[in-house]
Amino acid sequence: MATRYWMVSLPVQSPSSNLWSQLQDSISKQSFDTPLYRFNVPNLRVGTLDSLLSLADDLLKANAFVESVTHKIRRQIDELERSSGVDAGSLTVDGVPIDSYLTRFVWDEAKYPTMSPLKEIVDGIHSFVAKVEDDLKVRVAEYNNVRSQLNAINRKQSGSLAVRDLSNLVKPEDVVTSEHLVTLLAVVSKFSQKDWLSSYETLTEYVVPRSSKKLYEDNEYALYTVTLFSRVADDYRLKARERGYQIRDFEHDPETQESRKQELEKLTRDQESMRSALLQWCYSSYGEVFSSWMHFCAVRVFSESILRYGLPPNFLSCVLAPSLKSEKKVRSILERHCTAGNSAHWKAEDEVGAMAGLAGDAEAQPYVSFTINLV
The missing domain is CATH 1.20.1460.10 (subunit c (vma5p) of the yeast v-atpase, domain 2)
Known part of the structure; x- marks a missing residue:
């Protein structure tokens, strides 16, 4: 399927002139790779x-x-x-x-x-x-x-x-929740895991020794638990943030x-x-x-x-799909079938410019012509 077509119209000089056959013959002989179709416009x-x-x-x-x-x-x-x-x-x-x-x-x-x-x-x-x-x-x-x-x-x-939902990574047995104890979840940079393991027990008082366990690791971070007394949880969050660790809020809720x-x-x-x-x-x-x-x-x-x-109204309208290399040749063929004398308005330079503006072509042509881009 071609993606770019020219729609053109040429004036018919007399009823006896078979312009369509002449144009078909010229295109087939001089630009055989250019599909040519008649475009039937009714008398509007x-x-x-x-x-x-x-x-x-x-x-x-x-x-x-x-x-x-x-x-x-x-x-x-x-x-x-x-x-x-x-x-x-x-x-x-x-x-x-x-x-x-x-x-x-x-x-x-x-x-x-x-x-x-x-x-x-x-x-x-x-x-x-x-x-x-x-x-x-x-x-x-x-x-x-x-x-x-x-x-x-x-x-x-x-x-x-740092942002994902943790519900499918944390199991109920990973979290301790009691009257006095709470388990926090810390997101630690992969490159700071040794620092975390050596420091998490001392960020505040009342941290359960050896309570940190790694639950998951991705390309950037590792997820650790830490269990401590509830009363120091807020202070622990603050101290952890100061060291570059992120404490994620989490509540295990099956519903x-x-x-x-x-x-x-x-x-x-x-x-x-x-x-x-x-x-x-x-x-x-x-x-x-x-x-x-x-x-x-x-x-x-x-x-x-x-x-x-x-x-x-007495003109022939048609659709062509020339390749880029055939454009100049096809333009030349069309011009030969449409001499300047065929167009009553193809005279003064200002009129040429006006008609070119109507046709929307970059260069003025002695016939109606505009491009249809299907994509």
Whole structure:
């Protein structure tokens, strides 16, 4: 699948000239690696010249918006698929691959009546895409909220001993709790373990000798217990902090542990359910927005062709996918099929600049041309 297409229109000089066949013949002989497709634009309602000129001012900005939302949904699909370790599925419009939809485009008369004013069609597309974008923001925010909660819990489960949940590391028999005694949990740097073992008994009075036991060790820290009289616990915390040891608060509570486990399981289920629902919505919405974008491109090529070639509408619109090395050759072919005399507006330099602005090309061309980037 090509990812970048040119949409162009060329003026038809007379009904008897078979411009399409001539263009096909030229491309096949001189740039055989460039796919060429006819892009069928219906006879839309032209309106007044003033309305066309006014619409032309909005077309570029509106196209940029519709295109950006299309790509935003696609990036979201890629991110969701990546997070599940699955390759992204094919993007379609009503079951048709997007490149095939573009190259075999058929105007949807039921959705966009050709007798509607062009501005009405463009505004309708813009409003629909804006609503999809708003919906996307809400759905992604809800999904990210659940994902953030789950990530926070997972960090506590698998982070360093300085922050992680200790409930699955400490057993009931590791902790002494009585009327006078309490067991504290100390997080000690891996490189300070000898210092801890030689000093923990003397940080304060009333520490039970040889009561420190290592429960766990990660890449940065080790977790030790120390048992002492309850009345010196606060002072011990202070002295330990002064020596660079962190005393972690901990209370062995089976009910709390079970509640946390259930919360983790629920968030995991919610995340997967929301990811699946969001992904399905993105695939569906992408097809709808892409279809709207292609109808927008049809309006754009129609209106720009009228402004460039005049009335009545008599032009050939097509889609090409040249490689980078073939671009100059294809431009040359298109220009030969569209001499300056073919365009009523291809005269003064200021008009050339205006038409180039309409087409959105970096360089002015004697025909309507703009680029469609699928990714």
